Amino acid sequence: MPSTSPPTAPGASRRLEAFGRHIHARRKALKISATTTAEAAGMSRMTLHRIERGEPSVTMGAYMNALAALGLDVAVVAPTEGASGKASAPTPPRAPTETVRLADYPELRRLAWQLPADAELTPQEAWGTYERNWRHADPSALQDHERQLLADLARALGRKPLDV
Known part of the structure; x- marks a missing residue:
């Protein structure tokens, strides 16, 4: 109950x-x-x-x-004050707008096993999936284009690169 x-x-x-x-x-x-x-x-x-x-x-x-x-994450942010002096919703940081197709990245697909093979993730969702599940990843199995994706995501999202 x-x-x-x-x-x-x-x-x-x-x-x-x-x-x-x-x-x-x-x-x-x-x-x-x-x-x-x-x-x-x-x-x-x-x-x-x-x-x-x-x-x-x-x-x-x-x-x-x-x-x-579900490949989501949450952040705690302080409300910002608008011109009226009242708290307004914070503006999220700008991030790349392109999506990451699971089918294009074998190791990401393996880490996000619960999602359909044709799912598309935002860059933040893709990075979060890699970051949360990195202990299950096989860096030696990463193809060059997936290594490049990891580098691009880390740079675009201002994160420390994963140990690949």
């Missing part, structure tokens, strides 16, 4: 629900079943559904596992 929800600050429930909708939309866009996603995240299907509804009683660790299973 799920634990009771902790008291939430004003607006937090709305943000959690929106967060859950984004997770659900990503899973649907990737055409991955709830069962497959839950297994990849190490949780029950019911917990995944609670996450997709934005329930505050689900642990942050479970949310993070669900995000990782």
